[in-house]
Amino acid sequence: xxxxxxxxxxxxxxxxxxxxxxxxxxxxxxxxxxxxxxxxxxxxxxxxxxxxxxxxxxxxxxxxxxxxxxxxxxxxxxxxxxxxxxxxxxxxxxxxxx
Numbered sequence: 137x138x139x140x141x142x143x144x145x146x147x148x149x150x151x152x153x154x155x156x157x158x159x160x161x162x163x164x165x166x167x168x169x170x171x172x173x174x175x176x177x178x179x180x181x182x183x184x185x186x187x188x189x190x191x192x193x194x195x196x197x198x199x200x201x202x203x204x205x206x207x208x209x210x211x212x213x214x215x216x217x218x219x220x221x222x223x224x225x226x227x228x229x230x231x232x233x234x
Contacts, residue, residue, distance in 0.1 A: 139182040146179045146218065147172050150190070150209060157194055165203045171210040179218055193222040200226030 154170050161168040197207045205225035212219045 139185065141180045141182050143178050143180050144183060145176045146181065146211065146220075147174065147176050149183075149186075150211065150220070153187070153190055153194070154209060157198065160198050161207070164198065164201070166198065166201055167206040169206070169208050171208060174213065177211065177213055177218065190220070190222075197222055197224035197226065200224065200228075202226070 150170060150172075154168060157168060160166075194207070194209070201207055201224045207225075208221075208223045210221045210223070212221075
């Protein structure tokens with residue numbers, strides 16, 4: 137598999153991706169939030185694979201989160217890493233399947 141890394145503003149990228157889910161959020165009455173501390177954050181990522189991973193996480197969050205609940209995407213910068221989390225209020229994954 138060929139990976140192509142490039143420097144990207146991850147905050148802007150995630151904001152744009154979240155915009156694509158706003159219609160679904162309104163339809164399902166789900167409160168979608170994106171929490172970040174900085175206005176921008178440059179990281180090196182493989183855009184194609186990162187996009188697929190984040191789309192999958194958000195799609196699953198919307199699939200399993202009941203109406204009226206919340207989905208939260210957050211990003212936190214550490215000294216040597218960046219953590220991106222997608223949290224929802226869905227049914228979760230059975231412990232034996234994690």
